[in-house]
Amino acid sequence: xxxxxxxxxxxxxxxxxxxxxxxxxxxxxxxxxxxxxxxxxxxxxxxxxxxxxxxxxxxxxxxxxxxxxxxxxxxxxxxxxxxxxxxxxxxxxxxxxxxxxxxxxxxxxxxxxxxxxxxxxxxxxxxxxxxxxxxxxxxxxxxxxxxxxxxxxxxxxxxxxxxxxxxxxxxxxxxxxxxxxxxxxxxxxxxxxxxxxxxxxxxxxxxxxxxxxxxxxxxxxxxxxxxxxxxxxxxxxxxxxxxxxxxxxxxxxxxxxxxxxxxxxxxxxxxxxxxxxxxxxxxxxxxxxxxxxxxxxxxxxxxxxxxxxxxxxxxx
Numbered sequence: 001x002x003x004x005x006x007x008x009x010x011x012x013x014x015x016x017x018x019x020x021x022x023x024x025x026x027x028x029x030x031x032x033x034x035x036x037x038x039x040x041x042x043x044x045x046x047x048x049x050x051x052x053x054x055x056x057x058x059x060x061x062x063x064x065x066x067x068x069x070x071x072x073x074x075x076x077x078x079x080x081x082x083x084x085x086x087x088x089x090x091x092x093x094x095x096x097x098x099x100x101x102x103x104x105x106x107x108x109x110x111x112x113x114x115x116x117x118x119x120x121x122x123x124x125x126x127x128x129x130x131x132x133x134x135x136x137x138x139x140x141x142x143x144x145x146x147x148x149x150x151x152x153x154x155x156x157x158x159x160x161x162x163x164x165x166x167x168x169x170x171x172x173x174x175x176x177x178x179x180x181x182x183x184x185x186x187x188x189x190x191x192x193x194x195x196x197x198x199x200x201x202x203x204x205x206x207x208x209x210x211x212x213x214x215x216x217x218x219x220x221x222x223x224x225x226x227x228x229x230x231x232x233x234x235x236x237x238x239x240x241x242x243x244x245x246x247x248x249x250x251x252x253x254x255x256x257x258x259x260x261x262x263x264x265x266x267x268x269x270x271x272x273x274x275x276x277x278x279x280x281x282x283x284x285x286x287x288x289x290x291x292x293x294x295x296x297x298x299x300x301x302x303x304x305x306x307x308x309x310x311x312x313x314x315x316x
Contacts, residue, residue: 001207001210001211001214002214002217003211003214003261003262003266004265005214006036006214006262006263007262007263007264007265008265008296009202009203009207009211010032010211010262010263012202012203013032013058013061013062013202013203014028014029015189016050016057016060016061016199016200016201016202017054017057017058017061017199019197019199020053020057020060020197020198020199021053021054021057021197021199022050022055022177022181022182022184022185022188023049023050023174023177023181024174024175025194025211027172027173027174027175028054028235029263030170030172030280031043031054031058031146031170031172032058032258032263033169033170033173033256033259033263033277033280034144034168034170034186034256034280035058035062035144035208035212036140036171036211036212036214036215036259036262036263037169037212037215037252037255037256037258037259038142038144038169038212038255039144039168039169039170039252039256040144040145040146040147040167040168040169040210041144041145041146041168041169041170041171041172041253042110042124042148042165042168042170042171042172042284043055043146043147043148043149043171043172043173043174044148044149044150044151044171044172044173044259045148045150045151045174045175046150046151047150047174049175049177050058050177051108051148051174052068052106052108053196053197054060054146054147054174055068055106055146055148055196056068056106056196056198057134057197057199058104058146058199058278059103059104060197060198060199060201061199061200061202061203062103062104062202062203062204062205062208063202063203063204063207063208064102064103064104064142064205064208065102065103065104065140065272066102066103066106067099067100067101067102067104067105067106068099068106068108069099069100069105069106069107069108070103070108070109071107071108071109071110071111071113071117072109072112073112073114074111074160075113075114075117076116076117076215077116077117077119077120078098079099079117080098080099080100080117080120080121081096081098081100081120081124081130081132081295082095082096082097082098082100082101082130082132082137082305083095083096083098083132084132084133092192095137097137098130099270100121100124100130100139100292101107101139101140101142101287102123102140102143103141103142103205103208104144104146104147105143105144105145105146106146106147106148107121107145107146107147107148108148109148109149109150110146110147110148110149110160111149111150111157111158111159111160112157112158114158115158115160115161117189117217118158118160118161118164119164120168121145121164122163122164124139124143124145125145125167126167128141128143128193140159141205141206141209142205142209142212147168149236149239162243162287165284165285166248166249166285168284169252169255169256169281170256170277170280170281171280171283171284172241172280176220177277194256200227214262215255215258215259215261215262216258217262217267218247218259218261218262218266218267218268218269219267219268219269220254220257220258220260220268220269221268221269222315223313224257224269224270224271224274224313224315225254226313227271227274227310227312227313228250228253228254228274229250229305230310230311231253231274231278231282231306232244232245232247232249232250232253232282234306234309234310235282235285235302235303235306237288238302238305238306239289240288240289240291240292240297240302241286241287241288241289241302242285242287242289242290243286243287244285244286245282245285245286246285246286249281249282249285252281253274253277253278253281253282256277256280256281257269257273257274257277258273259277260273260276260277261273271313272311277294278306278307279300279303280302282303283299283300283302284299284302286302288302288314
């Protein structure tokens with residue numbers, strides 16, 4: 001598969017998901033960006049905006065297995081990864097897979113689970129495997145997590161540690177639909193008998209793996225590498241920032257920029273690609289100072305300032 005095929009298939013997936021989810025095209029592109037970059041996606045928004053529907057629709061359009069885990073304060077790590085169960089017939093213990101063993105795993109309201117359970121996702125998200133009682137079990141390929149959290153209701157929640165937030169390739173939100181979009185939502189509901197819409201399958205697991213390989217062929221010039229590093233390093237110098245973007249974040253910016261180029265059918269990365277992906281890739285990796293939090297500084301403002309201050313290279 002080349003970049004032209006990748007762009008066409010990306011558009012097909014976005015069109016299919018768009019028939020089920022009322023959302024801006026840019027939002028859907030950001031979610032697909034995280035998937036194609038072989039990363040994970042964090043959706044933060046108020047209830048009822050379509051976060052769960054988005055995850056289910058992408059799984060359906062990509063032709064992948066889907067699993068949903070509702071995170072609660074009493075959820076145990078074994079409830080996610082699985083555990084060994086005694087088989088009465090064979091008189092021995094055998095491993096019973098948990099809901100993490102799916103191509104697309106929706107970690108719903110991830111910040112409601114205690115830190116120990118949240119940590120159970122770390123190995124799965126980074127290593128694509130889980131270890132239970134000393135035995136390592138590989139996860140299906142492709143594998144990615146779409147996690148959701150509610151930014152409004154904080155009672156009974158456990159904020160994600162920075163180490164886990166950094167594992168997500170992109171973070172984004174839907175927001176409320178425009179008035180005509182909300183009318184369209186009701187119009188679609190009137191045309192079907194079920195409450196939830198569904199997306200048509202346009203790819204399969206093998207095609208998704210091929211799609212994820214395409215960004216690896218996208219060319220990045222040397223001056224663009226320096227530009228991405230300069231952007232990441234500048235976040236560490238901002239006086240409003242306590243902890244800037246990590247080297248892992250710099251690498252994710254590089255991967256996301258190549259993926260963005262592939263999605264639009266281009267074999268090389270431009271500065272516009274870097275700017276387009278900078279907000280969803282970098283904002284959630286920035287840790288603000290206490291003063292900045294008190295002054296309600298938006299992390300996107302920090303990224304915007306950084307992009308404005310770093311000279312943009314000229315790419316021929």
